[in-house]
Amino acid sequence: MENFDPNLSTDHFKWIPKGLFYDLLDPANETLLAGNPVNDYVSGYTNAQMFSTFQSNIYTLQDYRARLLQTVANTTSSQVTGLFAQYHY
Amino acid sequence: MKNLIVSVTLLIVAVINSGCPKPCIEANYSFAANSQITPDLDSVKVGDTIFLTSSFSTKLTDHASGQMIDYGNSTGIGSTLAVSNLPIGDTIAKDAVFNFDYTSLSGRVYNDRNIPRPDGVQQLTYQEIGGNYVLKVGLIAKQTGNYILGLGDGLSNGRNTSRSCEKASFNISINNTNQHFYLIENWVPGIILNDYGKKHVYYFKVY
Numbered sequence: 001m002e003n004f005d006p007n008l009s010t011d012h013f014k015w016i017p018k019g020l021f022y023d024l025l026d027p028a029n030e031t032l033l034a035g036n037p038v039n040d041y042v043s044g045y046t047n048a049q050m051f052s053t054f055q056s057n058i059y060t061l062q063d064y065r066a067r068l069l070q071t072v073a074n075t076t077s078s079q080v081t082g083l084f085a086q087y088h089y
Numbered sequence: 090m091k092n093l094i095v096s097v098t099l100l101i102v103a104v105i106n107s108g109c110p111k112p113c114i115e116a117n118y119s120f121a122a123n124s125q126i127t128p129d130l131d132s133v134k135v136g137d138t139i140f141l142t143s144s145f146s147t148k149l150t151d152h153a154s155g156q157m158i159d160y161g162n163s164t165g166i167g168s169t170l171a172v173s174n175l176p177i178g179d180t181i182a183k184d185a186v187f188n189f190d191y192t193s194l195s196g197r198v199y200n201d202r203n204i205p206r207p208d209g210v211q212q213l214t215y216q217e218i219g220g221n222y223v224l225k226v227g228l229i230a231k232q233t234g235n236y237i238l239g240l241g242d243g244l245s246n247g248r249n250t251s252r253s254c255e256k257a258s259f260n261i262s263i264n265n266t267n268q269h270f271y272l273i274e275n276w277v278p279g280i281i282l283n284d285y286g287k288k289h290v291y292y293f294k295v296y
Contacts, residue, residue, distance in 0.1 A: 007209075088205040
């Protein structure tokens, strides 16, 4: 999952952000500088927080990102928008 | 009446011959492959070309099952090449695909705008030649600077055979290449290179 590359155009399923939720959760800081597919400076979101953000009026990942930032703040929140953008959302 | 019988008979024959589609045999193999970058000098001049090459047999060992698989006739093995520039004194890489010209000798390097970072990532496609998958592409330096190449893993969505649903992922590592890790340790002191990155990254300067 950590090796999923959202920039691989021949991957028919590149639109599915396979590593996004793991990147929100995990403490690892992957960077382009170190040869990783994305810059991941986000960490500390819990499964419970991410799950509770999926509410009945959330239809897009952009809505989800906004609601996550609105309801759950942590010290890496400022990097969340950039992380979503790297997955094309 | 005779025409009706003939028509119905032909229809039945057509239906029987067309049949139902055969069930697709799903598989998702996981293979390993190698690549090299030459010449693996830590500094090259504007106008110089560095080559990314990769070649491996179509007969590969599937990591999941341990079985040898002949994975010929792929519909296409794609991968990515991230090209970044690190300005002196900065710790944030900038997209730098267009700081280079590109040449495809075997397989293909090209740009696709329909990805999150089209100015930072090139697409790679292998070519099947004589029982091998081959890639040889060149990057011709246009601007001075400190550069980082990140080679992505490969993916095949299927095969042009009766086993068309057999997908495969390719863990493509850079090996037999001096990747100049000391450069990034000088540029960004304290940076931590993880195992994935060490197998996929290459650092160099253009002067």
